[in-house]
Amino acid sequence: MNAQPKEQHVTQSTTRSTPIVRIRGIEQHFGPVHALGPVDLTIERGEFVSIVGPSGCGKSTLLEIIGALQDPVRGSVEVDGTPLDGPRRRTAIVFQESATLPWRTVVDNVAFALEVRGVGRKERREHARELVEMVGLGGFENHYPAQLSGGMRQRVAMARAMSTDPDLILADEPFGALDEQTRMLMAEELLRVVESIGCGVLFITHSIQEAVLLSDRVLVMGRRPGTFIDEVPIELPRPRAHASLSEPSATASQERIWAQIRSEAEVAMVGTRSTR
Numbered sequence: 001m002n003a004q005p006k007e008q009h010v011t012q013s014t015t016r017s018t019p020i021v022r023i024r025g026i027e028q029h030f031g032p033v034h035a036l037g038p039v040d041l042t043i044e045r046g047e048f049v050s051i052v053g054p055s056g057c058g059k060s061t062l063l064e065i066i067g068a069l070q071d072p073v074r075g076s077v078e079v080d081g082t083p084l085d086g087p088r089r090r091t092a093i094v095f096q097e098s099a100t101l102p103w104r105t106v107v108d109n110v111a112f113a114l115e116v117r118g119v120g121r122k123e124r125r126e127h128a129r130e131l132v133e134m135v136g137l138g139g140f141e142n143h144y145p146a147q148l149s150g151g152m153r154q155r156v157a158m159a160r161a162m163s164t165d166p167d168l169i170l171a172d173e174p175f176g177a178l179d180e181q182t183r184m185l186m187a188e189e190l191l192r193v194v195e196s197i198g199c200g201v202l203f204i205t206h207s208i209q210e211a212v213l214l215s216d217r218v219l220v221m222g223r224r225p226g227t228f229i230d231e232v233p234i235e236l237p238r239p240r241a242h243a244s245l246s247e248p249s250a251t252a253s254q255e256r257i258w259a260q261i262r263s264e265a266e267v268a269m270v271g272t273r274s275t276r
């Protein structure tokens with residue numbers, strides 16, 4: 001299958017408001033390398049969309065374009081109904097190794113984005129404390145990043161991302177550096193937090209399980225230049241937890257996604273061997 005995903009309004013029929021993200025015909029090239037596209041994508045408000053696909057297919061490139069960290073060579077990006085012309089205050093971006101500031105305590109790391117925006121000290125610390133509590137770090141407010149585990153530091157990054165009242169979270173392999181158990185716990189935590197604030201999420205992961213557990217829709221990207229080759233609606237009831245993955249529909253979704261990725265990765269590997 002090599003079609004762009006249909007303009008689906010399947011899982012998001014509950015809202016008729018402007019989508020939080022609408023991109024059309026996005027393409028990216030780096031010199032002679034055609035890295036991405038063309039791709040179309042719509043994310044509704046409050047919708048959780050994951051992208052999975054073989055290494056190097058253009059996932060991070062797409063996320064960075066939506067986050068205004070790079071400009072595409074072709075196509076249009078609208079966020080919240082407005083053409084994107086630079087970084088937005090209400091778009092939060094979380095990376096695999098989101099940096100924490102080592103000389104600041106947990107609460108001051110979380111308050112940092114508010115400080116930059118000129119929010120008063122008392123107000124920003126109060127809000128930061130609530131967020132620290134929300135991501136399960138209550139009691140660690142005054143610890144420094146070096147005193148925390150990798151998973152706890154990633155929770156700090158998550159709390160900081162939430163501090164600016166995001167309507168869109170762009171997450172690029174946010175749990176990729178964590179061990180499997182921490183990763184699953186963090187995924188459950190993220191679900192809880194996102195459900196409580198109701199923002200749209202674009203989530204890139206190499207873990208099919210994680211994508212199925214978290215998402216309303218999983219988009220499968222084919223090998224470079226990446227385009228969407230499948231769109232898998234995840235119809236598991238919410239709230240979800242790790243156990244949801246053993247439900248028959250979740251297993252079927254994982255198998256469908258894996259079959260697509262495997263065939264793309266195999267073709268990519270053969271291509272690499274034959275061009276050596």
Ligand SMILES: Nc1ncnc2c1ncn2[C@@H]1O[C@H](COP(=O)(O)OP(=O)(O)OP(=O)(O)O)[C@@H](O)[C@H]1O
Pocket residue numbers: 030033035053054055056057058059060061062224
């Ligand atoms: N700044 C750049 N300059 C040149 N090539 C780039 C640049 N950024 C990305 N690329 C190339 O574009 C392609 C897509 O990269 P991208 O990082 O988006 O892939 P990805 O799907 O996120 O990969 P992974 O899953 O391994 O993180 C790759 O071939 C990469 O080498």
